[in-house]
Amino acid sequence: MNLLLLTAVEAADPLIRLRDDRAKHIREVLRATPGDQVRVGILDGAFGRGIIRNVSSSAVTLECKFEEIIPARSEDTLLLAVPRPPVLARCLTQAATLGFGQIILIRSWRVDKSHLASKVLAVPTMRQLLIEGLAQGRRTHIPALHRFDLFKPFVEDHLESIIPGGHRFVGHPSAETQTSKLHIPKTAAVSLAIGPEGGFIPFEVRALQDRGFQAVQAGPHPLRVETAIAYLAGQLHLLRNQSTD
């Protein structure tokens, strides 16, 4: 945990008393004592500094000061075919760490139907996983979550209203364009579509291409879903940083 995240309600108190895993982390991992400072953030809000005022076996009390400027929300989108539950859990946490502003979970042809019944897909569970990822990556904005269990209606009726323009890519092992040939303006919003194990089927790739998703390949070696997300996110981040536009 690199950032202690608080809800807006918690942060409104002049003295914040924590009794949950966050208190445990401060006590047992950070081993903080009164007077120590910790980085804090308000969910969907500002960063700040917390000063530990009291540590007991049942609670930790902090006094926090927050910055006045709220960081901008990322406009990047991860479009992800629902993987099997343990992978989904890691992908959600990782996507929040990597700074995607929204995550769209879709059922594509090769998604196993059983994955859709997973407990990981319960909204409170996903929210908790996203918050873990934010705390890891020192970010405050929880990614917006969308879920579509039918591919075609999603692409035809919802995609354009959810994804705000920007540069769009779909990772595809047999695509002709290598990521190293791309140029992406520094301030562009980026959408990244990642298929299930075995990939999107040709119909799905074409449907995404028709909506402006460029098929790109990161290399000839198939990557697991969670590896592909980090690998391509790293490349897209680097390409934007290289840009002089």
Place this chain on the structure above:
Amino acid sequence: MNLLLLTAVEAADPLIRLRDDRAKHIREVLRATPGDQVRVGILDGAFGRGIIRNVSSSAVTLECKFEEIIPARSEDTLLLAVPRPPVLARCLTQAATLGFGQIILIRSWRVDKSHLASKVLAVPTMRQLLIEGLAQGRRTHIPALHRFDLFKPFVEDHLESIIPGGHRFVGHPSAETQTSKLHIPKTAAVSLAIGPEGGFIPFEVRALQDRGFQAVQAGPHPLRVETAIAYLAGQLHLLRNQSTD
């Protein structure tokens, strides 16, 4: 499994009979029937094609033809501070998928001593994890594995003989050089050092810098170990692909 990996001994048989998880995979995931073809590879050897000759509940029999050219072994090195066991398992598999030619596990200051007693560190276990990663990434060369439980003797006495020249980087969140500023020749061997949670301590970073490791930061957001490996591997791959040297 995107590649069926065989040992050299197995591959020497004109008819190869499998009874383990590979047979199960062919039967239950690929649902192959006699006459079907599968991609095969010899560990540390050539790729080939296997034709399924027989499928029963207890065994699968294949006839394989291998290419004459053995792919080159990667000269890339991953230098990894031993993470906690489940993360280590995923890191090993991922590193094999990503094509590191060798993996050096080291104990740095912030590595929890208990991690070194993990069963994951048993050589047969690590080998199995690496083979899973190769099968995912369609690669045949098993990364060489080294392990050093003392940082200073490793850096002073062993590093130079194990890592063959090349470009060397250590991921460090507060480094001044961003990866987007790097230029890496297309054919350069690359070494990537990734610290434990909390990072390498300043002494360790300096020791690595003294051996030519350039400290680079991928961005201001701390990444989990496994995310950092994929994120930076993606960037280093892209930088080499962009090079005209």
